[in-house]
Amino acid sequence: MNGGDFADLLRGLSIFLDVEVDGKAALIDALAARAAPIAGVAAEVIAAHVHAREALGSTGFGQGAAIPHGRIPGLEAVTLVVMRLARPIDYGALDDEPVDVAVLLLSPEEAGANHLKALARVSRALRNPQILSAMRAAETADELFEAIDRPALRATRAA
Template sequence: MSELSDILNGESVEAAFSASNKKALFQQLAAAAAKRTGLPAKTIAASLNAREKLGATGFGGGTAIPHGKIEGLEGCTGYFVRLASPVDYGAVDGLPVDLVFLLLSPPDAGADHLKALASISRAFRDRQILAKLRGARSRDAIYALLAGEEARDAA
């Protein structure tokens, strides 16, 4: 599994997500992911916060990849949000974050989890993709960029 379309669908993308700070972002991401996975939002938020204590998941360039491993998931699942206003995240470069790709995986999904992280980080390292993600007008356009970019990589 290496394509973002394997872990993301159109309903898992938000174009104008609102969060006032990192803590609120994690709570709201957890609530959104809970609707998709059927798992409790508190469990998801706790997993994200526990991982974040190991080191900030701010990737740089205004991007972040919060991730966690959670019992009860069938496989890796993603949720992408573009924030309406950037938040201070404690990223490696100190820049506020406006593009966030949440990755949740079952505890035993070692290789799939790493492949998914690699796919997300590849997209987040591409300045053209970042510019297009920030300029996209809709959830569908963002999803097409994320899913389409990976299709080109695989070709």
């Protein structure tokens, strides 16, 4: 596991650009719908767990980014869905800024520390202004993936 990004956690077609949603609940539902075929768990189950987690406190942590997340019974592996919105929405973020980038993080119910490690990796990447800016500028899912992957950034840190 590398610490600077979370690209290795992405599976299948899990990046969605310019999605139209009209609020926080709709965003979570849209993320759950797109995660369901990747995760092999019903969208309703995913959405229920993520909405329940969100009720404990906002996962919108600032700079227009959010990491809705949950531990899902029956899930076999950590699953991520990255979504960039067509326009920012009110998410109740900690800094009161609207959200336009969301990364749904789903972990198996028994994931424990692995869930927290994955959450920390996603959070670190989204707090990096260069990565977040590149995610917003991406014109394709491949470009957004490259923004997350950042092999050049890792090579620079290793030198």
